[in-house]
Amino acid sequence: MSPTPRSGLGTNQEAVRRHNLGTLLRHVHQRGNSSRAELTKGMGLNRSTIAGLVAELESLGAVSHAEAVGTSRGAGRPSAGVRIAPDGPFVVAVDLGVDRVIVARVGLGGSVLQRAETIVAGSEAWQVGSTVAGLVREVVADAPTTSPMVGVGISVPGMVRRTDGLIRLAPNLDWHDVSFGGIVLAALGVDVPVSLANDADLGALSEHERGAGVGVSDLIYISGNVGVGAGVISGGHRLEGAGGYAGEIGHLRFNPAGRPCHCGNLGCWETEVGAHAIADAIRCPADKVPQLDEVLDGYAKAPRELRGIGSAIGQGLASIVNVFNPQVVVMGGYFDAMYRLVRAEIDQGLADRALPAAFESVSLAAPALGRDSVLLGAAEMAFEPLFIDPVTALGSAIQDVRARLAG
Template identity: 55%
Template sequence: MATAGRSGVGTNQEDVRRHNLGTALGHVHRAGRISRAELTARMGLNRSTIAGLVAELESLGLADQAKPSGTRIGAGRPSVDVKARTGAYVLAVDLRVDGLTVARVGLGGVVRARATGPVPPDHDPYAIADSVVDLMRLVVRDVEPNAALVGVGLGVPGIIRGDDGLVRLAPNLGWHDVPFTKILSERLGPIAMPVLGNDADLGALAEHLRGAGVGVDDLVYLSGEVGVGAGVIVGGRKLEGAGGYAGEIGHMPFLPEGKLCHCGARGCWETEIGAPAIALAVGCPAEQVGALGEFLEGVHEATPDLRVVGRHLGRGLAGAVNLLNPRVIVLGGYLRSLFPLVREDVDAELQVHGLAAPREQVLVTLPGLGGDSVLHGAAELAFEPLLADPVGRLATACLDVDSALAG
């Protein structure tokens, strides 16, 4: 019994150490650079323990210590800084209806390389998986020697089943129960098991950690591509729902006798504020709808039809404000270009339909990460196993991705 007890204590101590190591790495990753004194304050551990954790992160190739930056405050020797090192990286994928972006992202959220490409017009998942791998080959060509690939994350405009990455429904891709994780993993082989997330959820995660919602625990990220989805952060945690499908705000019933939606229902909100509705309002040709955001950049004044779209946007946002009471609503995708044109109409509808108390607390704004919110969110998703257990994840990481993809 005594031996078993000592073994249990040892296991618990090792678990605590590895947990603390991951927590320290998480702080370094999110900050990019942080002082050891700040790490000590955030983690509530003594200085010698923090020094040991930082030394281990250095030995794993995940962090470096550097001379302190910024202004020295107080007496005594200034604390050493800890900064993320590019010894580990992930591949992040933003799959949209009209195109693909793949990036190599290092610790600290730094994009080291990116490549873009089209998607097949029929959105065949097998052909899309082939295109993803082709773009991955481009972004790893100049990867540093001995750098470790620790994850692959993808943002998909659809409803994702969390336990196996099955795309239950992506109406604007025409996908129903597509096992895209399995399809892509067959092409990646031993490199890394890809992890899929809903694009709006990933946009919300990225804006919460690195963008317009840093320090904000209640946030809604509205993703506007062809359709509309929402990622929701409540009390600092992602709102998932019973099956992980929460946030399909674009399919909120809006006009009972409205237009037919891709999902099969009639009158969904996205039929009034989605890309086809906006394109029609501004005279964007059908063949340019995929580049609607760029087209809107050339529009300098809202047409009467576009103002109607703005009012529909504001009315729907009022519903989100009344239901969720967020501090920040971030408008992503083509909504970034639409909002400046129809801001007054959006604000007017919020005033009419938003309850005063939650309306007074909300800020409607544009992404702090520009057009890269989903891409950064996919990277954060891929980094999660490393941040949970740096030692364990590095032990299974791929060190020669270029050769593996070539094979």
């Protein structure tokens, strides 16, 4: 009904079909299995049009027919079910952490079909790329040969250039200007669409799509890994920035009389609420900092030392809330644990410092997808081309992945 005003391009009817096909598939992806009646209402199109679209997606192998699915509610002939095809398209999601890598095969609907995880040994990019390639081979091992692989989505704890996916800087991996997508592809020996993005951005994406922010068009995912970052969804769109580096909230000025930050400034927010600051406060050894979330989970009650940090989190969030006016702030990474432990301090800090208009409509939330937010966000990103143009995306997807990744 409302095509983008910004592209400046006109719409022809080929584009209409693409859009409707993609939108239909997106609906199925979001709701999981659905029915044609639901889709008719959801898309505002005619019954017969929906029938045609579903038929085309069936012939593409993306969805399959299901007789009279679920419990019928009310009178009338039950609507035909539209099910995600069991041997339908999938993506591979990669969550690149500071000390471990998680790889998963994810189907439509966001279901994790297979997963593999390992500790990262060497920190050289090519080593990690080789490790990832091995895990990818693992997770596609049981994929039906008829299932096409649409793409690979990779989450990176650092800044990713949006034009080409170059990793500009991943401080905790000590990577600079690494073309990790190319490295992984080379290690796999195939050519598939690979997309990379910042971990916080992807956390926001998945929580928006199927987590704590469903139906919320303005949300922020605060990522607490070793560094502090944010993914922002505003008006339903990802906030990317000119280069793709938007959301670097860790380096907001917080206390100019504070400690030096690795970025060169004094008293960035990250120096007060980052993993190292928290670890110092609770005397957690430095080598356990990457698992800070698990360490914090070990506490039943908040040690006194964390209270001040809780206030600092709340006060920093206030700036963020003032600037972005989100409806939901999802506390990702170790912020989830922190919010459980020092909720009162965080809430108080936020209430004290946020502007009333922005404060009244915001709420803090735990990630509904738990620790899989970022992983599932990588999957969402990889699926995206499928919802823009299913025919093209499935055309460029690779078939019989198992065989082609054998080497």
